[in-house]
Amino acid sequence: xxxxxxxxxxxxxxxxxxxxxxxxxxxxxxxxxxxxxxxxxxxxxxxxxxxxxxxxxxxxxxxxxxxxxxxxxxxxxxxxxxxxxxxxxxxxxxxxxxxxxxxxxxx
Amino acid sequence: xxxxxxxxxxxxxxxxxxxxxxxxxxxxxxxxxxxxxxxxxxxxxxxxxxxxxxxxxxxxxxxxxxxxxxxxxxxxxxxxxxxxxxxxxxxxxxxxxxxxxxxxxxxxxxxxxxxxxxxxxx
Numbered sequence: 547x548x549x550x551x552x553x554x555x556x557x558x559x560x561x562x563x564x565x566x567x568x569x570x571x572x573x574x575x576x577x578x579x580x581x582x583x584x585x586x587x588x589x590x591x592x593x594x595x596x597x598x599x600x601x602x603x604x605x606x607x608x609x610x611x612x613x614x615x616x617x618x619x620x621x622x623x624x625x626x627x628x629x630x631x632x633x634x635x636x637x638x639x640x641x642x643x644x645x646x647x648x649x650x651x652x653x
Numbered sequence: 654x655x656x657x658x659x660x661x662x663x664x665x666x667x668x669x670x671x672x673x674x675x676x677x678x679x680x681x682x683x684x685x686x687x688x689x690x691x692x693x694x695x696x697x698x699x700x701x702x703x704x705x706x707x708x709x710x711x712x713x714x715x716x717x718x719x720x721x722x723x724x725x726x727x728x729x730x731x732x733x734x735x736x737x738x739x740x741x742x743x744x745x746x747x748x749x750x751x752x753x754x755x756x757x758x759x760x761x762x763x764x765x766x767x768x769x770x771x772x773x774x775x
Contacts, residue, residue, distance in 0.1 A: 579758060590765040590767060591698065596763075634697065634698050638757070643714075644690075644697060
């Protein structure tokens, strides 16, 4: 089973700042089968990125994904108030798993 | 519009059985995987398993194999997650979610249900 480790656990930033979230896999993720989700309190997760770098429909272009193999990054270029949330990466290869999450909080 | 509507909150005692549901609408139910995701109180997301209603192909996470059963009734476009004997540690929100497509490269979750809260307490 592939273990995904997200860092940092918590990111304290101000609106307008850039957020860089990391997701590291214990072994190579096949065909860049890596997705990112956003979850706000009391809500279901929402798909942001799939295929490591493709934005889902309706996702603002301030969200971008990159990486391959074992190292992946989600970047939010300029944080908006609605972006403060928890973010999860997921590999959806042979036995899918989620990372433990990164909380982006207001500084 | 794709919708996944889950059954309501449940309060059960340890040892009891339970089956929760997820009804899909707005798309061809048999053409996409439906998965289940657990979120324990204050914790992260855990992938439990998926089912392809078209042929009932079912895959489980090793962590959940033997602990739960995933099924689907394509005649009523509904997927299920069931337990035969609940434990207090099964207390969590359970989400169903639909894949983007059939192939492995599309098996991420594009659409999510609203979640079903299961509380197991004596």
